[in-house]
Amino acid sequence: VLRYIKILPLFIKYVGLAISYINGMGKLESYNGVASGILGQSEVFISYKKELKFLTEKRLLTMSISAMSTVSMSIVGSYMAMIEPRYVICALVLNLFGGFIIASLINPYELGEKEDQFNASEEDKNQTFFQMLGEYILDGFHVAITVAAMLIGFVAAIAMINAIFKGITGFTFQELLGYVFAPLAFLTGIPWHEAVDAGSLMATKLVTNEFVAMSELSQGNWHFSEHTQAILSVFMVSFANFSSIGIISGAMKGLNEEKGNLVAKHGLKILFAATLVSFLSAIIAGILV
Numbered sequence: 001v002l003r004y005i006k007i008l009p010l011f012i013k014y015v016g017l018a019i020s021y022i023n024g025m026g027k028l029e030s031y032n033g034v035a036s037g038i039l040g041q042s043e044v045f046i047s048y049k050k051e052l053k054f055l056t057e058k059r060l061l062t063m064s065i066s067a068m069s070t071v072s073m074s075i076v077g078s079y080m081a082m083i084e085p086r087y088v089i090c091a092l093v094l095n096l097f098g099g100f101i102i103a104s105l106i107n108p109y110e111l112g113e114k115e116d117q118f119n120a121s122e123e124d125k126n127q128t129f130f131q132m133l134g135e136y137i138l139d140g141f142h143v144a145i146t147v148a149a150m151l152i153g154f155v156a157a158i159a160m161i162n163a164i165f166k167g168i169t170g171f172t173f174q175e176l177l178g179y180v181f182a183p184l185a186f187l188t189g190i191p192w193h194e195a196v197d198a199g200s201l202m203a204t205k206l207v208t209n210e211f212v213a214m215s216e217l218s219q220g221n222w223h224f225s226e227h228t229q230a231i232l233s234v235f236m237v238s239f240a241n242f243s244s245i246g247i248i249s250g251a252m253k254g255l256n257e258e259k260g261n262l263v264a265k266h267g268l269k270i271l272f273a274a275t276l277v278s279f280l281s282a283i284i285a286g287i288l289v
Helices: 006-023 027-039 043-054 057-069 073-081 085-106 119-124 131-171 172-186 192-207 210-217 226-236 241-257 257-265 266-289
Strands: none
Touching: 006 027, 006 085, 027 043, 027 057, 027 073, 027 085, 043 057, 043 131, 043 241, 043 257, 057 085, 057 241, 057 257, 057 266, 073 085, 073 210, 085 226, 085 266, 131 172, 131 241, 172 192, 172 266, 192 210, 192 226, 210 226, 226 266, 241 257, 241 266, 257 266
């Protein structure tokens, strides 16, 4: 509706323009970073779905990295019930700008003036209000169904991998990853004697999702210091996990099959970049707390 009455294009243009002066990126990329933190990583693409066909592969990659690095405002309250609210707010701000930094480093590109325009508003002129409403309702339905199917498939695949590792080694995949993550946890400022346990929680967040990891952290069985709690809490506030690859590619496929395939092709790269954003935010938290 906001798009139809021409408010959303103005919002994208001027909010994107203001932030683009800070990050040096395009207006749509800048809007995407802010909107992802409000709408969520799958819903944000619906807000500019008619621009998707104009986006290059590199721009799509940046949009996806930014979307996976944030969280949705609709579930922030749930996070605050499990971890300290001040760390949630801190992570929201750090992840927004961290997403821009990491995307610029991993996926640099230059935008021409014509590429950085809000192209698709002309397409809406001949639509009636109810035609538009029906179109977006169906788009939302397609995205929800596709995301649900992809999420079930990805979670099932991770469960299968955990079962295989448990059967062979006696440890789950995320428990083994805990030892891999321990040096990385140490680099964020977590003391070495807590690094393995902290790394296991970080791996749990990567392999399952942030809710599972926050739930384990909030149970209070870890005896972490306040410093470590702060770093872990900031690290967990993002959608950077394996199932998010399915969510983002599924959302994109529901809107544009071709662009969805491009995003799926770069799924691991997007996850790697979004995880780097979480580590960057955690390192900053470790310095400040």
